[in-house]
Amino acid sequence: MAAAKFSEVDLFGDAVLPAKEGRGRPEHSWSAANSNKVLLAFVRGLTVKQAATAIGVSVPTLRKHYSSELAQREAAAIRYEMVQFSRLNELAKSGSVAAEKELARRLEKARLDDLSDRVSNHARPPRVKPRGKKEEALEDAQNVRGLYEPPAPPPGLLN
Structure with a gap:
């Protein structure tokens, strides 16, 4: 007779596993729910350590089991925004006026955010690195100039 699957979850939605035989803590296993949590953490702009804390693992464990999610870290926010735009567009194509209005509002906000980034970057003067003693x-x-000035080159050598 097969053992019944344990289905209890804790306060955070993580599965509570029954005690196993043997020494040490059982190895973490990848799950789609934790994968989504990690990706959403990166969409929100959290660090790797904060994402690891969000799913209750250490940073090395996160790097070991969720390396593909870590590879998507830089593009996570952009990809999530495009998925949202795609979903709104599908709803708008099916005739939802509310989705069409929301899509237009989000696209306009994205345009304004891009424009403000471009304008603010051009408004700032470039940072000048302070010169050191040697420079x-x-x-x-x-x-x-004066007595210790190097002599001028002969006139025939100038181009």
């Missing part, structure tokens, strides 16, 4: 000394040495 100042080199420039001062090249601008010496």
Whole structure:
């Protein structure tokens, strides 16, 4: 007779497993629910450590079992936004006026966000790296005038 599957969950929705025979903690296993939690953490802009904490594992365990989700970290927010746009577009094509209005509102907001990013980046002057002692000394040495000024090259060598 097969053992009944244990279906209890804790406060956070994680499965509560019965005690196993043997030493040590059982190895973490990948699950679609945890995968979605990790991706949503990256969509929200959380760090790898915060994403690991969200599913109750350590950072090395997260890296071991959720490496494909970590690879998508940079593009997670963009991909999620495009999925939302796609869903709204499908609803709008099927005749939902509310979805069409929401899609138009989100697209306009995205355009304005992009425009504000471009404008704010152009408005800031480029950051000038402060010069150190050696750079100042080199420039001062090249601008010496008077008795210690290097002689001018012969006139025939100039182009």
